[in-house]
Amino acid sequence: MLNRLLVKGLGFVPTPVMRQLSSRYIAGEELADEMRALTELKGRGFTGIFDILGEGIRSREEASQTADDYIRGAEAIAAAGVDAYVSIKPTHLGLASDENLALDLYRRIATRCAELGLFMRVEMEDHPTTDATLRIFEALRTDFERVGIVLQSRLFRTLDDIDALAPGPLDVRLVKGIYIEPPEIAHTRAGDIRDAFLACAKKLWDRGANVRLATHDAPMADRLFESMSRRGMRSQDCELQVLLGVQEPLWQRWKLEGRPVRVYVPYGPDWKAYSLRRLTRNPQLMRAVIKNFLTPG
Ligand SMILES: Cc1cc2nc3c(=O)[nH]c(=O)nc-3n(C[C@H](O)[C@H](O)[C@H](O)COP(=O)(O)OP(=O)(O)OC[C@H]3O[C@@H](n4cnc5c(N)ncnc54)[C@H](O)[C@@H]3O)c2cc1C
Missing domain, CATH: 3.20.20.220 (TIM Barrel)
Structure with a gap:
């Protein structure tokens, strides 16, 4: 029930906030962002x-x-x-x-x-x-x-x-x-x-x-x-x-x-739709994401 409510609420979260929430998990929107992230990991x-x-x-x-x-x-x-x-x-x-x-x-x-x-x-x-x-x-x-x-x-x-x-x-x-x-x-x-x-x-x-x-x-x-x-x-x-x-x-x-x-x-540019689709299909993930987001470091 709580998971479903969280997912419903997600649709109303403003894009900049969603972007901030997702930025930890996604390199960015462009190929250059991806290459920067891979190089940094290397x-x-x-x-x-x-x-x-x-x-x-x-x-x-x-x-x-x-x-x-x-x-x-x-x-x-x-x-x-x-x-x-x-x-x-x-x-x-x-x-x-x-x-x-x-x-x-x-x-x-x-x-x-x-x-x-x-x-x-x-x-x-x-x-x-x-x-x-x-x-x-x-x-x-x-x-x-x-x-x-x-x-x-x-x-x-x-x-x-x-x-x-x-x-x-x-x-x-x-x-x-x-x-x-x-x-x-x-x-x-x-x-x-x-x-x-x-x-x-x-x-x-x-x-x-x-x-x-x-x-x-x-x-x-x-x-x-x-x-x-x-x-x-x-x-x-x-x-x-x-x-x-x-x-x-x-x-x-x-x-x-x-x-x-x-x-x-x-x-990729499809990050918001992708995140929403994923979270809607597996609401338990939402809790993990929030928990992870609130964890310092
Ligand atoms: C490199 C990679 C590629 C994958 N490719 C596929 C694929 O092709 N097809 C497919 O069906 N699945 C894929 N998955 C997803 C996978 O099936 C699991 O859903 C996912 O890894 C979570 O399961 P877990 O084994 O980490 O264990 P869990 O018990 O789910 O998670 C362990 C802990 O990790 C944290 N955690 C896990 N996932 C997340 C998250 N997304 N955000 C925040 N915290 C999280 C939670 O705090 C949790 O307590 C992939 C996963 C990885 C790591």
């Missing part, structure tokens, strides 16, 4: 993930424009010499209206990334898009070496999806999943989502995948680190991924422990 010993805000694109022209913007971003990353890669939502490339279009545009970006020696990741959105996203990833994997996927521990199906992925090198960002999904297909209790995260990580490690643990949940991460130690994996063997502006003291601690930490840095 100076502090963190690698980066390049993301342009946007999703749910239905027009062919806009999807194609998104692909051009990502290519421009990949070229800027290569020119700046920062260790970063592009990470793209399938519906930002038109998946919601045309799967083949999305695949073609991913191919276009992956081709340029390969020329520049960069990695590209296909992100995962809500459950109606899961099958198509996995099909796109499998198709890309046959042609490009440096592509990865995101898998969500929240979904019951994920353990089976791991089994179903074709053999061969595999790079996975493992997340809990940001979208609230129906209880028929997804875990709803925090403890179950955590347990599933561990089960997915173990299954991925068993099949030799490169697993990137994307989380700010310190107790869950400690359980994952214990599991890594039992397998003889060292701190530097597994990358942690975090969101810009979220739980920075945790990144510092992990870095001091010798764990590689990669920071997700979104930017």
Whole structure:
């Protein structure tokens, strides 16, 4: 109830205040802002993930424009010499209206990334898009070496999806999943989502995948680190991924422990609509954002 009220109230928050609220999480509106943030993170010993805000694109022209913007971003990353890669939502490339279009545009970006020696990741959105996203990833994997996927521990199906992925090198960002999904297909209790995260990580490690643990949940991460130690994996063997502006003291601690930490840095003019959409879909996030915003430093 409180969450819903918070989200409703958000619509009335003036844009400058929303911008201030979001500024901790978003590099800015322009490519130059993104490059500044990635360069600053590099100076502090963190690698980066390049993301342009946007999703749910239905027009062919806009999807194609998104692909051009990502290519421009990949070229800027290569020119700046920062260790970063592009990470793209399938519906930002038109998946919601045309799967083949999305695949073609991913191919276009992956081709340029390969020329520049960069990695590209296909992100995962809500459950109606899961099958198509996995099909796109499998198709890309046959042609490009440096592509990865995101898998969500929240979904019951994920353990089976791991089994179903074709053999061969595999790079996975493992997340809990940001979208609230129906209880028929997804875990709803925090403890179950955590347990599933561990089960997915173990299954991925068993099949030799490169697993990137994307989380700010310190107790869950400690359980994952214990599991890594039992397998003889060292701190530097597994990358942690975090969101810009979220739980920075945790990144510092992990870095001091010798764990590689990669920071997700979104930017773009669509920041307000994006923030509102995200918060409306997952109101619990609103509390986390407010709590984080009020935390000094
Ligand atoms: C690098 C990266 C990429 C991601 N990519 C995807 C993706 O492709 N698809 C997808 O479905 N999900 C993605 N996610 C989101 C992910 O699924 C979770 O929703 C998110 O990471 C929060 O879960 P958590 O594991 O941090 O644990 P939680 O228990 O949710 O959070 C742990 C603590 O971190 C803080 N926190 C977490 N998130 C935020 C936030 N946004 N703002 C402020 N404080 C916060 C809270 O204080 C909370 O107490 C990504 C996350 C990261 C870090």
